[in-house]
Amino acid sequence: MADSLPVSLAAPLTDFIQHLASETRHSQRTCDSYRRDLDRLAGWLHQRQFDQWHRLNAHDVRRYAADLARQGLSGRSIARHLSSIRRFYRFLVREKLATDNPALDIRAPKSGRRLPKVADVDQVNHLLDANPDDPLEVRDLCMFELIYSSGLRLSELAGLNVDSVDLRGGQLRVLGKGGKERDLPVGRKAVAAIQAWLPVRAGLTGDAEPALFVSQRGDRLSHRSIQSRLSRWGVVKGADQRLHPHMLRHSFASHMLESSGDLRAVQELLGHADIATTQVYTHLDFQHLARVYDQSHPRARRRRQDQHSGPGCEDRK
Template identity: 55%
Template sequence: MSDLPDESSWVDAFLRHLHSERQLSPHTLQHYRRDLQKLAEQLQELQFAGWMSLNEKRLRQAIAMLHGNGLSGRSLHRLLSATRTFYHFLNREGWIDKNPALAVQAPKSGRRLPATLDPDQVSQLLTPPNDEPITLRDFAMMELIYSSGLRVSELVSLRIQMMDLGDASLRVIGKGQKVRVLPIGLPALNALKQWLVVRELWNKYHLPEVFLGQRGRPLTTRSVEQRLAHWGEYLGTQGRVYPHRLRHSFASHLLESSQDLRAVQELLGHSDISTTQIYTHLDFQHLMQVYEQSHPRARRKSRD
């Protein structure tokens, strides 16, 4: 094949494909590059001769070595997924005719349940201590994440024209450029209206983003994380407060009340319901705690 490019350029070509055709974020592309680089470095110890020569046996050896060096099953699952996608691209381009990662599975690891806040903790956290402009902004952000289940990336990219306060709804662009319409709860709606008055004073560059800093620039995901951590510490919330913890709390509380897994999946913007099903484990944990504390046959004896 005279037009076959050098193997050293295959990963870069793959990442360009993910960026242009699948429109993946720079953050996701970094994960793909890092995982493939990690695999290539491990394969070097096994006399790796290039992507074309990689076979299933050699890949299994590399995965076993990475696991032995402390890489978790979750991380290895992601690495293998990146490898399968990479070889699928190579097959599509006609540069190779095999996919050695198809039959290789990552070692199983314990499921890590997301951290949540209970309703009382949320109520305490979402009680603003004053009406200073920065407080109004921060509590509008927290209310909106908890009310609508936003990802922090969706929060910082939210624009004025994407909200309909009269209809108490908003549109967000999630992963894979998928658009979904979400409701805004009454406390979040009121907090937003208070913030939008202040926002006009800060918006000296006439920007469309909803959440701005005091200098009039859009907030970054990092600045949102820092502000939420500040309020969690200031208000004495148990455990660290971060955007995804509020999103997890939104999902867990909604599922506990509604038992409608499909609705929660739609609101969270999960493409696969198996991702949403982790919240059923949280709900079961809650039920088990109630059972252990309340059922007379479940109570453990205080002494043998």
């Protein structure tokens, strides 16, 4: 797309992506995401004969968001586009290529909350207790045990190296969103699965390959391959719904919360920066949050005890 744009649109966009990569050290995936969003906006501007970024105003941004909605994008996707535009214009204002940020007060339309399906505990146990039939299924079982054991994202699983895992300590270190590392516990079933996989892995690749999960060719397994193998596992082992990595991660979060009621711990395990993300992710409603608050907060406990003591209690002053 950038090749067909006038230099006045393409050059600032290229400079912005370089700024993200070099100055703010965003990952290549994040830079590519910004590039796709802003290429789409640049193409929209070019079709309307805009040749300078500073010509875009708030009315134009609203029209653009409306066009995205007409093209079928969800409210969440439109919100991501608007976030990319706001970030880009902060850069343009800093570089004196624009005088204001036209997307600053524009909000995306709300869309219904979409949550992945959750497998119940019995379903997960049935799938993970199935015996592998060949060496690659030994690997597959190990991957799926790890996702469910530690609540890993697909990217975190694919990025694991052999030295990421401490089998004796029962933990692993993952690289999460924003390049943040976190240490996670690994359950005994997952530890056993890794111990079964490592000898098989040694027959597929040499010491030069750091990846924990490798293909038949001996190189790091891709995201797409992991998704495909999990889907295949579900079909072969008799799952009653389509399996994907996010569903296992979501099941981990839901089952952990149901058992512990500890929202903050689940937030840490999932690597969420904002606890509100965990609230949505685990189907929590306000009433559940209120119960957790009442049971946990010392001032909330004091208030409840006061109420039980009756209106004549001397503590009420």
